[in-house]
Amino acid sequence: MKKFAVGCGAVALAFGASAVSAGTVLTVSSWAGPNHNMNATVFPRINDILQECSGGDLSLKVEYNLAPPPAQYDTVRDGVADMSWIVHGYTPGKFVTTKLAELPGIAGNAESISVAYQMTQEKFLAEAGEAKGVEVLTNFVHGPGLLNTVDALDDGYRSIDGMKLRVGGGVANMIGTALGVAGVNVPAPAVYETIASGVADGVFFPMETMYAFKAAEVTHYSYVNPDGMYTTSFGLILNEDTYQSLSDANRQCVDDMRGVEMARWIGRVWDEADALGLEKAVSDNGLTVIEMDADQRAYYSEATAGIEGAVVEEVNATGVDGAAALAYLKAQLN
Secondary structure, eight states: OEEEOOOOOOOOOOOOOGOOSSSSSEEEEEETTTTTTTTIIIIHHHHHHHHHHHHTTTEEEEEEEESSSGHHHHHHHHTSSSSEEEGGGGGGTSSSSGGGOTTTTTSHHHHHHHHHHHHHHHHHHGOOOOOOEEEEEEEEEEEEEEEEEEEEOOSSSGGGOOOOEESTHHHHHHHHTTTTOEEEEEGGHHHHHHHTSSOOEEEEOOOHHHTOOOOOGTTOEEEEEETOOOEEEEEEEHHHHHHHOHHHHHHHHHHHHOHHHHHHHHHHHHHHHHHHHHHHHHHHHHEEEEEEHHHHHHHHHHHHHHHHHHHHHHHTTTTTHHHHHHHHHTTTOO
């Protein structure tokens, strides 16, 4: 297994409630801290897009701590907030088709997979009608999922059988089970304390979390699988009643913004956040990054081989052709 480190410049944009002064103001419920890329970059850009399109009549205001991460979907659906970003895997039973984007063996960065995923959503997955009471503006994923541990592993993936690791729901739970992990299910903001207190010995997380959630302060080794270990599916959602209540012009502003191109630039923001997370983790915390060798990658592929078929069957049960949808998603990455 080889070690490497890469640096990249930071991306940060300011966004404050003072920018919102008149017209229709959409309340955004967000569950990560202000320095997270969604709050520092994505929502400010959406605000700029909507303000420019509407001539200042449509804007956003981000509110924190309206609800815990697993409750964000219900918070928007029930009208407590107008908009949020949700982790599909935090709401078991509500979303199934979204697991296709999270599968092991799908290699790529956040931008490439997000684009392929949203294209697949529009062509296949939307017909399942899983998101109820909301408008899905786009779907996207974080960058490559990593295995991050407090202590160095003697034998890579083989060493985590029985280890207490935080897994994030969805396909990550299935991967943890396949690898024999003693899964600890907590939302991302709770990971730092979960590891610092000794409840878990590591976490499945992408590189951006090393900075955004301070994971590099409690984990010291990150293991990379170039074949694609996993990723996490997110949705950006808007309350349906809110959407319908907008003026025709403002609704058109929303419609012009949503979809594949939105997934593309949001994915790019997450890739930039991965680069920042790596830079900060290595320079400030001495993170050691290890690329899994061919033997470890083969072991992982064999251990998780049954997950793809299981997910395809789950998707089939929604009325969507899971195999066709997955084939299409992978084709967009080639």
